[in-house]
Amino acid sequence: MVLQSTRWLALSYFTYFFAYGIFLPFWSVWLNGEGIPPETIGILLGAGLVARFLGSLLIAPRVKDPSHLVTALRLLALLTLACAIGFCFGNGWAWLMLVIAGFNLFFSPLVPLTDALAATWQRQIALDYGRVRLWGSLAFVIGSALTGKLVSVWGHNAILYSLLFSLLAMLLGMLLRPSVMPQGDARVQSDAARSWRELLTEGPVWRFLLCVTLLQGAHAAYYSFASIYWQEAGYSAATIGYLWSLGVVAEVIIFASSNFLFRRWNARNLLLLSALCGLLRWGLMASSTELGGLLLMQVLHCGTFTVCHLAAMRFIAARQGAEVIRLQAVYSSLAMGGGIAIMTVLAGFLFEHLQGGVFWVMAAVVVPALFIRPPAASSR
Secondary structure, three states, X not given: OEEOHHHHHHHHHHHHHHHHHHHHHHHHHXXXXXXXXXXXXXXXXXXXXHHHHHHHHXXXXXXXXXXXXXXXXXXXXXXXXXXXXXXXXXXXHHHHHHHHHHHHHHHOOHHHHHHHHHHHHHHHHOOOHXXXXXXXXXXXXXXXXXXXXXXXXXXXXXXXXXXXXXHHHHHHHHHOEEOOOOXXXXXOOOOOOOOHHXXXXXXXXXXXHHHHHHHHHOOHHHHHHHHHXXXXXXXXXXXXXXXXXXXXXXXXXXXXXXXXXXXXXXXXXXXXXXXXXXXXXXXXXXXXOXXXXXXXXXXXXXXXXXXXXXXXXXXXXXXXXXXXHHHHHHHHHHHHHHHHHHHHHHHHHHHHHHHHHHHHHHHHHHHHHHOOOXXXXXXX
16 A cells, blocks of 8 residues: 555654653553552663663664665564563563663664654655654644543553554554655765764863753653652543643644744753753742642743754754764764663652652752853854
């Protein structure tokens, strides 16, 4: 069966982020329902994030020919589903460690490779990336809200079954043939680019990477323990699902209007705004579990995550040639994977003893980012 290429890509984004909308907010709830203590949950989720870091850094860059992208996506989707099925065969911590690491290792490269496919089709068929990528954000909202409803009715096992169903749908969608296959790039890559060491020791670059790693890493307690924290405060799984969805809705609105809102902002100023939002959000989250406060905290997701991501894209886009690709890979692996992984392990131990106080620690993590932002001249 052949599917129009734009729809094929939209379906890929939709099914991926539908699955991610189940996994990210609710996997700690599933582990908790299996009787796993918070400290072990933090270690397991941290191991998964380390695997995400490695998958994005090591697997995605190995696909160098755009004509191989569809095949690579299909293979990774199959391996991801196979690992997820492994969750059905035991809940010992060693087995869960192995399965969650494998799942994240193969799940994480799907987005950068799908983005690479979108970039290829932008050249081939003038694809409108924004309109296609929007389906991914919409899917995350639907996935998290629907899973919250299902958990309210059928308990924590609904999380696993929903994840398996969504991953199967992702694989089946990718097995369809796009109407226009991506074409390989005949140009030869130059070896004259600066070394990794030269790039990463450049002042503005390491300051940028450290800043975004702190800002994104401060989300670790939120990603891993917010659902448990709110559940213990008396909120239903359905309400928790809606809260997660609200954060993504705010994210989508800012992404859609970013050119209007931040056209004249450089990355340095965007990072300042994100850090200030982080101080407010994590401080509020540590102080209160009242519904009105939670609604404001979730709206602030557009500042803590989205504005930070926009700053990163603006900084990276200002670089030269091959440095753009390299820096994108490092940003994805470090800020969106490795930094959050380390903070997640720490958050697991802190949540065990501090409960909501862990978010004061996340606010403290944000503080250095106020002072280490890259200079304006390097972050246009």
